[in-house]
Amino acid sequence: MSKEKKTKYCTKCGFKNPSDSNFCSNCGASLSKFDFTAESETSNVPPEASWLDRCPVCKSGKLSLVEKKKLLGLVATESFECSDCNAIFVKKGEKYKLSKVQDKSNQIWQEYKHQALTGREWKNITYGGLSDAKQKEADIVVWMEKLREGEVPFHFGGKSPIILKKNERLQMALPNVSLIEPRAVRTGGYGGGSFRVTKGVSLRTGRFQMESHDELKTIDQGTFVLTDERVVFSGTKRTVNIDLKKILSIEPYSNGIGLRRTGKSRTEYFTGVEQHNVSFSIDGRHYKEPLSGSILMCLIEGLMKKE
Ligand SMILES: [Zn+2]
Ligand SMILES: [Zn+2]
Structure with a gap:
């Protein structure tokens, strides 16, 4: 057995901890974790607005509730339809699935067709943002490019x-x-x-x-x-x-x-x-x-x- 296998160095204080510990027993810092922070960009999403106020597809119409009973009459589907472009969002639990649009060449349809996203995500998309999954991909690429340019500061004082x-x-x-x-x-x-x-x-x-x-x-x-x-x-x-x-x-x-x-x-x-x-x-x-x-x-x- 190697010595390295039995110890885990704390990146904050340098204390030697047993390899199975998740936190430093000297200073309490999380082990095997490195912190980086990249520059912040301002967002233009209005915090108070509901995602239903502006349609993510055409960005002009409003979405309103249309209830449609299923054939057997037992399950009611909650759907939201745009007053301008007739895009339809079907409620799936806490999320809304983009199910139908008139113009299939629409960019939002191309990127998010049949995807179920939260109201917060749809609001981000309406105001030029991305779904959480796409945002994460984009953020990782941005962060890695910053790392590659040597622009990310490090905070390891260990x-x-x-x-x-x-x-x-x-x-x-x-x-x-x-x-x-x-x-x-x-x-x-x-x-x-x-x-x-x-x-x-x-x-x-x-x-x-x-x-x-x-x-x-x-x-x-x-x-x-x-x-x-x-x-x-x-x-x-x-x-x-x-x-x-x-x-x-x-x-x-x-x-x-x-x-x-x-x-x-x-x-x-x-x-x-x-x-x-x-x-x-x-x-x-x-x-x-x-x-x-x-x-x-x-x-x-x-x-x-x-x-
Ligand atoms: Zn420590
Ligand atoms: Zn619309």
């Missing part, structure tokens, strides 16, 4: 698990990360430990291809440390020290990253980052997402731009 150089700043320390390297396959193979890296959603598309006749072999388990100058993997058997200036390319996966660097022919993969969550907010909207290779890639690229 103690580093590695000794930092003068003026070097810790960005994050992730325990329980695996170091994986491609190894040539020989007859008989290896006694376990090989697996595939899962391809994740990325801003950059790049297909993951295994080097021919190679398989991936787990080399070690340890803590993945990112500073504004280096990537350090501190394992039980192996320590990897990568200067950010020496990184040639970064391959993002849903559960980690592959790094290519000068002076090393093989790609080094670091997986298990998705066990850690990342929190951020944009325009007062808060998100907590598992850390992914794409997020890590944007963060590293942002740090490389700062130098």
